[in-house]
Amino acid sequence: MESVFDFKSVAKAKATIRKSIILKRKALSNLKQNEKSLIVTRRLLDMGEFKTSKAVFCFLSTAHEVKTEEIILKAFRLGKDVLVPLLNPQEGDMQVVRISRDTRFAIGKYGVREPSLETREVVSSACIDFVIAPGLAFDIFGNRIGYGGGHYDKLFKNISNDVTRVAVGYDFQIIESVPHSDFDESVHFIVTETKTLRCQSR
DSSP: OOHHHHHHHHHHHHHHHHHHHHHHHHTTTTHHHHHHHHHHHHHHHHHHHHHOEEEEOOOOOOOTOOOOHHHHHHHHHHOOEEEEEEEETTTEEEEEEETTTTTOOEOOOTTTTEEOOOGGGOOGGOOOEEEEESEEEOTTTEEEEEEEOHHHHHHHHSOOSSSSEEEEOGGGGGSSOOOOTTTOOSSSEOSSOOOEOOTTTT
């Protein structure tokens, strides 16, 4: 009974934090979002772990998130494999899809861009060596609050801990402490417009 209570308490605390951060992100003007996203992109591209990576898994940004288009374009220019998530509503999981410059996209069930059916190539998560993950809140220990589906926690459990995990966001998304449970997986780095933070659990 105690573990159930703890899980419910964590879930409730996360929901409160999600609402707060979503409101703060929506308050950013398009200009500010573009400016901050550009700085985050430059910081991430300067990481040694990114420069040496060969297969980059990167989320496709939605409104109010740090924009990832430039990261993906740079990865292509550097000759890296670019992999993106594909949510599978039937199975309730997230697949890994390799894309190219010619890949066409459609809006999926959850309002997230995804490779169109005729241009998608599903591959094993074993080929990933660098992950760029979204999120709503983070702390200095790498704990992360996502959108509630647990998709990145499942992905992280399925890949080696040696694969670099980076979350990108804005400064106000780093909070003092993120409530978490045993199911939750942490990231190794957090990149914002003012810092590249190596998490203390790394």
